[in-house]
Amino acid sequence: MAVTKKQCLPSSSVLSMRSSWIKGKAPVEAPAHSASELILVEDEATDTEDNEEEDLGVMEDQRSVILHLISQLKLGMDLTRDPAKESGQDQSTCYKLRFVAEQVSHHPPVSCFYCECKEKKMCVNAHVWTKSKFMGMSIGVSMVVISELEPCFKRGLINELLPFHCQPPYVGVLYLLEHEEEYVFTLPSAYARSILTIPWVELGGKVNISCARTGYSATVTFHTKPFYGGKVHRVTAEVKHNPTNTIVCKAQGEWNGTLEFTYSNGETKVIDTSKLPVTKKKIRPIAKQGPLESRHLWQHVTNSLKEGNIDAATEHKHHLEERQRAEERQRAALTTPWKPKYFAKE
Structure with a gap:
């Protein structure tokens, strides 16, 4: 199972310090399966990968990639469906914003994220369950309401200090700790339009935000x-x-x-x-990232696509997915459930 991008990931010591800062309580120990990981700020560098991306036009070498992908799609296809399952198989003058995200479930596809700014005493805790569909010239990604998701997930290292309020259909909570306010919010859907000509992205739908205290x-x-x-x-x-x-x-x-x-x-x-x-995010180079971090895990697929080598990208993707399916079969045989690294079930 792949995790989503994790940028400026705080070390366990930073999280423990943040825990005592919130309520004045003793630091909370990190889970055993993540305590050994140490991430140093000096290892991080400004992300330059986004700078390499072209404007949202379609070059000839990109068109072949898109046509190859579309040839495998059908109108109305659920892009979040498992095909194997269906077939039977630091600057002192700046504020620091720390962010961690993880895909905690593959079926259904659920991702959690946590973000904090210690200096401003703000943090966000949320999880999303998305469903994607191919719609001819567009691809749509919509949010599944939380009431359909059981059980919920919440921040693993500070559970007793920051309870995740999972009231349907909300997907996240913004905490303003200085004011003791909690803002519960939903998220819009996203659409990739005109994928064969000049691609562009738009958001759609209604977002609700509420604060019970105020x-x-x-x-x-x-x-x-x-x-x-x-x-x-x-x-x-x-x-x-x-x-x-x-x-x-x-x-x-x-x-x-x-x-x-x-x-x-x-x-x-x-x-x-x-x-x-x-302000560009800071990340660690791939060589210093964990084996399940997105850029590390998908690096060969990404590089092959950048080179326009569709066959190599498809082969790398196939090997990666088969390895993950084998790991899942092994966990099932041993009745060992998948355990997210940075988040815990509620």
């Missing part, structure tokens, strides 16, 4: 572009104070462009997201 809630709607006309990346939002049934703020614009906020007192504010500073 009584505030928000609804954010990501509007998909109509087939004819219309704008791309359009978003509208409304913030409400539920005890008084008052709309305190409305917003509209593009989620990756300019957003205009209008408050109940008539005040307006405009934010151009394209002009906000971008």
